[in-house]
Amino acid sequence: xxxxxxxxxxxxxxxxxxISLGLCVVQAWIxxxxxxxNVYLACRFFDGASFGGYxxxxxxxxxxxAPPKYRSMLGSLNKFFASVGSALIAMLGFAFKDFRAFxxxxxxxxxxxxxxxxxxxxxxxxxxxxxxKDEKALACLKKVADVNGKQMPPDCSLYEDExxxxxxxxxxxxxxxxxxxxxx
Numbered sequence: 001x002x003x004x005x006x007x008x009x010x011x012x013x014x015x016x017x018x019i020s021l022g023l024c025v026v027q028a029w030i031x032x033x034x035x036x037x038n039v040y041l042a043c044r045f046f047d048g049a050s051f052g053g054y055x056x057x058x059x060x061x062x063x064x065x066a067p068p069k070y071r072s073m074l075g076s077l078n079k080f081f082a083s084v085g086s087a088l089i090a091m092l093g094f095a096f097k098d099f100r101a102f103x104x105x106x107x108x109x110x111x112x113x114x115x116x117x118x119x120x121x122x123x124x125x126x127x128x129x130x131x132x133k134d135e136k137a138l139a140c141l142k143k144v145a146d147v148n149g150k151q152m153p154p155d156c157s158l159y160e161d162e163x164x165x166x167x168x169x170x171x172x173x174x175x176x177x178x179x180x181x182x183x184x
Contacts, residue, residue, distance in 0.1 A: 004053025009130070013057050014123040020053035021114045028107035032100045055082070058117075064124055065144055085109075 008016040027043040027050070034040065055078070062074045089106065096102035122144060128137035138156065145152045 004050075004056060007053075008057050008060070008127075012123050012127050013061055014121055017054060017057040017061070017117055017121060018114070020050045020057065021110060021117055023047075023050035024054060024110045025107070025114050028103075028110050032103035032107065061121060061124060064126055065122075 004016055004020050007019070011019075024047055027047040031040060031043050034043075059075065059078050062078065063071050066074050092105050093102060096105055122140055123136075125137040125140040125144075128134070128140060142152050142156075
């Protein structure tokens with residue numbers, strides 16, 4: 001998870017999300033076609049590590065675009081659906097007696113999620129701001145507003161004045177300032 005967190009700050013949340021979920025998909029499709037226990041264990045290990053990265057980044061993207069009053073509910077829903085998914089895996093295991101068919105059934109959901117993430121997940125506007133790409137951040141927020149059926153004012157700006165921009169970029173790009181800004 002630590003590696004994917006660092007990658008998401010470097011490469012962007014969207015690309016790191018696609019990489020981590022793509023690793024899950026690759027490993028999920030390798031498992032049904034190998035009869036070697038070592039390959040199975042290695043795939044399960046790396047699948048767990050990459051899924052942790054996916055879960056972290058998806059959570060951050062969900063929370064970044066949610067209004068503050070809904071953020072805790074979204075975090076709880078993520079965990080709720082993860083629990084429901086674990087229960088469904090047990091039911092699938094009971095329904096599929098053949099290991100290969102069971103493994104293929106388990107490979108389908110992450111594949112669908114990868115495709116949906118590729119098509120519909122936006123990059124984080126906060127990531128664009130941290131990299132100084134203000135126009136891309138504004139375009140990203142406009143796209144989110146359009147999806148939500150809202151209109152952004154045509155003269156919308158990310159900063160009220162240039163001093164705010166400089167201070168915000170210092171906080172976002174300097175980890176020490178960010179930590180000091182968080183501490184009471």
